[in-house]
Amino acid sequence: MTWWRAYPFIRFSFFLIAGIWLECNFNIYSPTIMVVFLLLIVVFLVGYFLKNSRFWGIKTIFLGGIGSLVLIFFGIINTYFYTEKHEKNHIYQEKETIIAYQALINQEVEIRKKTLRTTLKIKSILTKKGWKNAKGEVLVYFRKDTNTMQKSIVEYGNEIIIKNAPQLLTSPLNPNQFDFSRYLSYQNIYHQQFIDNNQYQVIQKTTPNYIFYYSLQFRNFCSNTLKNFVKSERESSIAVALLLGVREQMDNEILEAYSATGLMHVLAVSGMHVGLIVFLLDFLFFKKWKKHQKNNIRYRYASIMLILLWFYALVTGMTPSVLRAVMMFSIMIVGTAISSRVSMYNNLGVSCFILLCFNPFLIYSAGLQLSYMAVWGIVYFQPKLSYYYQPKNKILREIWLIITVSITAQLATFPLGVFYFHQFPNYFLLSNLLIIPLSTIILYVGLIALAFCWLPFINVILGTTLYYGIWLMNEITFQLQKLPFSVSDGIFIKEYELFLLYGMIFLLALFIKYKKLIYWKYIAFLVFIFVSFRIFYIYQLKNQNFIVLYHFNKNSSLHIASAEKHFIFGDSTFKKEKKNFDFATKAHLVKTGFNKTIINDWKVKKDNYQFLGKYSLLYWNEKVVFILHQKLKQKEWKNLNEITPDFVIIRKNSLFDWEQIPENWNKKTFIFDGSNGLKRIKKLDSTKTTQKTYFTHWQGAWKMEK
Numbered sequence: 001m002t003w004w005r006a007y008p009f010i011r012f013s014f015f016l017i018a019g020i021w022l023e024c025n026f027n028i029y030s031p032t033i034m035v036v037f038l039l040l041i042v043v044f045l046v047g048y049f050l051k052n053s054r055f056w057g058i059k060t061i062f063l064g065g066i067g068s069l070v071l072i073f074f075g076i077i078n079t080y081f082y083t084e085k086h087e088k089n090h091i092y093q094e095k096e097t098i099i100a101y102q103a104l105i106n107q108e109v110e111i112r113k114k115t116l117r118t119t120l121k122i123k124s125i126l127t128k129k130g131w132k133n134a135k136g137e138v139l140v141y142f143r144k145d146t147n148t149m150q151k152s153i154v155e156y157g158n159e160i161i162i163k164n165a166p167q168l169l170t171s172p173l174n175p176n177q178f179d180f181s182r183y184l185s186y187q188n189i190y191h192q193q194f195i196d197n198n199q200y201q202v203i204q205k206t207t208p209n210y211i212f213y214y215s216l217q218f219r220n221f222c223s224n225t226l227k228n229f230v231k232s233e234r235e236s237s238i239a240v241a242l243l244l245g246v247r248e249q250m251d252n253e254i255l256e257a258y259s260a261t262g263l264m265h266v267l268a269v270s271g272m273h274v275g276l277i278v279f280l281l282d283f284l285f286f287k288k289w290k291k292h293q294k295n296n297i298r299y300r301y302a303s304i305m306l307i308l309l310w311f312y313a314l315v316t317g318m319t320p321s322v323l324r325a326v327m328m329f330s331i332m333i334v335g336t337a338i339s340s341r342v343s344m345y346n347n348l349g350v351s352c353f354i355l356l357c358f359n360p361f362l363i364y365s366a367g368l369q370l371s372y373m374a375v376w377g378i379v380y381f382q383p384k385l386s387y388y389y390q391p392k393n394k395i396l397r398e399i400w401l402i403i404t405v406s407i408t409a410q411l412a413t414f415p416l417g418v419f420y421f422h423q424f425p426n427y428f429l430l431s432n433l434l435i436i437p438l439s440t441i442i443l444y445v446g447l448i449a450l451a452f453c454w455l456p457f458i459n460v461i462l463g464t465t466l467y468y469g470i471w472l473m474n475e476i477t478f479q480l481q482k483l484p485f486s487v488s489d490g491i492f493i494k495e496y497e498l499f500l501l502y503g504m505i506f507l508l509a510l511f512i513k514y515k516k517l518i519y520w521k522y523i524a525f526l527v528f529i530f531v532s533f534r535i536f537y538i539y540q541l542k543n544q545n546f547i548v549l550y551h552f553n554k555n556s557s558l559h560i561a562s563a564e565k566h567f568i569f570g571d572s573t574f575k576k577e578k579k580n581f582d583f584a585t586k587a588h589l590v591k592t593g594f595n596k597t598i599i600n601d602w603k604v605k606k607d608n609y610q611f612l613g614k615y616s617l618l619y620w621n622e623k624v625v626f627i628l629h630q631k632l633k634q635k636e637w638k639n640l641n642e643i644t645p646d647f648v649i650i651r652k653n654s655l656f657d658w659e660q661i662p663e664n665w666n667k668k669t670f671i672f673d674g675s676n677g678l679k680r681i682k683k684l685d686s687t688k689t690t691q692k693t694y695f696t697h698w699q700g701a702w703k704m705e706k
Contacts (some may be wrong), residue, residue, distance in 0.1 A: 009349030015068045016353060019075020019361040019530065029080035040066055079360040084188040086137065091136040091166070092190050098126035098165035103138065104208060105158045108216050108317075110248050115141040117152050118661065119189065123159075138166040139184060139192040142200075159203045163570035165446070166191035173700040175550040186361035203582050214312040220246055221316070226446065228464025235470040238267070242439065242470075243268035243446045245316035250577065254474070256414040260487040261480045262410070262425030266439045269316045270371055271325035274445055275314060278329055302337035305328055323362075324371045328350035344379045348372060366420050370413050377412025378405055384512055399433065405430040415493075415501035422590045424488045431480050431485065435473060442469040453550055489594025492537075500530045543595040545619060545706035549587055549649060551674045551696035555649045557599070558627070560620065561592060571600040571675075602629060614654075615640075621706050623647070628654045637662065647704070651675050658688060666690045671702045 022028055044066045047059065091101075097352075103120035110117045118140060127135040140162075168191055169181035175332045184190070189326045194580050207213045223240050231238040237249040247255075247267060258264050265272065313326040335347075346693055352372065362368050391397050406429050418424055425431065449462035480486060493501075503526050511519035541564060548559040557570040574581040582597065589597055603611050607617045615630055618625040626645035630670035632655050641662045646672045655661075655670075669692040672681045681695055694702050 007343060007345045007349055008345050009353050011068075011349075012071055013349045013352040013356065015071035015112065016075045016356055017363055019072040019077075020079045020356065020363055021075075021282070022072070023076040023362075024361075025078040029076055031074060033076055037070065037077060040070045040073060046072060058589065063503060065129065075356075076359065078357065082188075082360055085185075085190055086133065088134075089134050091122060092168075093126075094125065094134065095183070096129065097590055098125050098127060100126040100161055100163050101134070101495055102131075102161050102203070104474070105154065105156055105160070106137070106208060108156055109154055110221075112248075115143055115194075117141050118154070118156075120160075120162075121390065123695075132418075136191065137187075137189045139169075139189050141192075141194045143194065145197050153202050157206050157208060157213060158333065160200050161203060161207055162193070164199065165195070166193040173696060174546065174584045174588065175703065177584055178587065178592050186198075211314065215311065218313045219246070222450055225450060225684065226466075229449055229453075229459065230467045230470065232467065232471070234474065235467055237473065238470045239442075239446055239466060241267045242273075242443060242449070245322065247351060257474075259478045259482045260423070260425060260489075261435075261477055262428035263435055263477060265374075266435060269322050271328070271375060273443060274309065274312070274322065274325040274329055277447070278305070278309070278333075280444065280447070281308060293451050295391075298337040302333050305333045309333075323355055324351055324368055324375075328353060328375070330405055345376075348375060348379075370416050373416060374409040375406045376437045377410075380508055380509055380605070381408035381411060381512075391405075398437075402433055402436055403429065406436075412505065415498050417504070418491050419493055419495075419498045421588075422491050423626065424491060426488060427480055427483060427486055431477070434476050434480075438473050438476070442466065442473065446468060453463065473539045488671075490590050490592045490593075492520075494533075494591075497530060497533055499528050500533075503529075511661075532558065544592060545621065546592075547625070547704045548588070549673055549696065549702040551701050552584065553674050556602075556673050556675045557585070558618075558649070559589075560618070561594065562595060566592075566594045568597055568599050569602050569604075572601065574599050602627075615644070617645075626647060630654050632660070634660065647671060649673065653677055653680050655680075655684065658684070659689060661691075668692065670695060672696065673702075 009499055010354050047063050047066065050059070054212075069573045078088060087093070091098065091155070101122050101124045102124045105118055106121040107119045119241060120138045120140050122134050122136045122138065124131050127268065169184060169189075171181055172179050181190075184192075184563075186509050215271075222244055223246065226239045226243065227236045230239050232247075234251065234254065237247075238254070241250055245268070255264075258267055260566060309326050316322050328347050331347050331350050348622060382404045385408060386400065389400060391400055410428055414424060444445070445462060445466050449459065449466055452462065453459050504523050507519045507523045507526070511523075543563065545562050548560075550557045550559065550599070555571045555573055557568065557574065560567045561568075568579065578599075585597075589595060603615065605611070610617045614628070614630040614636070616627040616629065617629060623646040625647045626640075626643065627649045629651050641664070643662075644664055648665065648668055650670060650672045652675045658666075667690050671694045672684075673696050676697075678697060685693055685695065696702055
């Protein structure tokens with residue numbers, strides 16, 4: 001275990017992550033934890049300064065154990081205090097009804113189709129008892145209007161007063177749906193609000209953070225400059241994403257194409273981009289300073305590089321992948337300046353440790369996880385793979401380098417890619433060979449174009465070159481996507497299967513290092529467990545039999561599945577806005593083995609389904625499901641006396657009161673989906689007698705299994 005001792009910050013990060021995980025999942029912090037933490041620090045310091053060479057081995061083990069516990073407890077405590085909702089004046093703890101609140105726009109305003117999205121930092125709230133200081137952040141959506149001045153009013157630094165209270169974010173109401181509330185909670189955001197134009201008023205314009213403000217101004221300047229160079233909307237969105245990390249302007253077609261071909265890392269500013277920028281700066285300006293004999297020259301080099309790198313990180317939005325890359329390069333630059341040799345593994349550990357000290361929730365960032373695993377895979381496996389073939393030709397060496405880097409990065413990241421995105425790009429090697437050199441050229445051309453945007457004629461040439469470079473990259477990506485079997489989609493694995501896959505990868509790494517066959521036995525054992533789980537999962541898919549009534553605001557969708565066949569009913573709006581349907585249901589459909597979906601109209605003809613105008617009858621496993629689509633007159637209700645349903649689904653506010661229904665329906669279960677208004681279902685809920693009710697608005701999707 002000498003490698004464990006050689007990389008102390010890998011150890012430190014491991015125990016810190018353990019503490020963060022414990023607090024995030026079990027909320028175990030208490031004053032007792034703080035007392036024990038302080039006592040452990042005292043014991044560690046006393047043990048460290050005690051001189052006793054006779055028991056040095058025992059002392060080392062003892063201090064190692066105490067130090068590990070200190071880091072675990074530090075992770076617990078730091079996570080608790082980083083979680084803002086625990087503070088007494090946080091709006092999460094507020095019991096009084098909030099009438100209005102004063103807040104500051106503390107993030108860049110994102111322009112969307114129908115809204116302006118940003119976050120607000122609350123300064124004070126108004127309740128029946130008056131104004132009082134408060135804190136908390138709210139994700140807000142300002143509804144767009146025809147006023148051209150709205151964007152200038154809703155901008156970073158403006159203080160505004162907003163009527164009504166923000167809504168507490170709730171857990172997803174559909175099975176396996178992405179938990180947006182949890183995702184935002186890792187950013188200390190627990191509320192959201194949709195704001196109409198008559199709900200807010202700007203008080204004053206401020207600049208809470210001058211560095212952030214001017215970085216936003218610089219980013220906007222660069223974005224507008226790129227858009228002037230690259231006239232096409234699609235190509236300009238790629239330019240802005242590639243150089244500045246802003247991906248909100250890209251359409252879904254582009255995102256799907258780059259995702260399917262394994263090229264999303266090209267659009268996400270990450271280690272590759274930061275590394276290329278460091279290389280360019282070194283090559284153009286600071287190469288002679290880097291290893292200068294005089295210390296003050298090297299320190300000057302380090303200072304300038306750190307300022308430029310962190311400014312770039314700020315301009316690109318401080319995403320987790322950028323933070324990891326900039327932090328790693330910063331450590332390398334500082335190490336070079338003080339003439340010390342820095343281990344890449346310790347570099348990973350140091351950067352991870354520092355980032356998690358400042359933001360413990362980064363451990364749940366998919367971008368950060370993918371970024372660290374990619375770097376580890378390249379650093380560990382790439383030199384060993386490249387050793388087996390060492391071409392003498394320079395061009396072949398560059399091609400071989402891209403191949404080995406692509407393979408090793410994919411080896412280390414594919415379990416996470418499958419776990420989060422349920423797909424694997426089969427032509428990742430070909431796409432990286434074609435796109436990485438081209439994207440590198442585009443990145444450099446874009447940076448030079450921004451640097452010389454003030455030069456007439458030169459800026460036109462650079463802009464035209466940038467446009468055609470991006471156009472070519474897009475065309476290659478689209479053609480790769482069209483190749484047969486370009487992507488293996490709809491792959492579902494559970495968390496324990498993710499850990500099994502990484503167990504195999506780490507055992508492979510140990511085998512390569514120590515050349516002991518015992519590791520292959522361990523790998524074979526993990527493969528056996530993994531295959532057993534997959535066989536059981538396939539068995540479950542072939543025997544599944546269920547009905548799910550999904551929850552959608554103002555819409556309805558019913559999913560019927562039997563073995564490997566399924567059928568989905570849905571409103572016509574889903575065909576126009578399938579993105580909303582996919583967001584709510586895709587994870588569940590992938591889990592149940594139904595990746596490709598067709599949304600059928602409620603009027604469709606089917607053997608076990610009868611559409612009868614204002615209502616339908618569904619026969620499922622000897623049960624009758626009555627689906628009410630429209631309001632019925634009293635005469636029409638009387639005609640239903642002969643039907644005895646087991647379950648009744650109510651859509652589109654089609655039930656007025658309980659007196660309408662036949663007497664033999666009184667003890668049946670009535671399910672109200674999201675297409676019903678809240679006022680109507682609350683009234684029905686308060687007046688029910690013998691009826692059983694289920695409301696997807698707050699109980700989530702209704703599911704029935706055989």
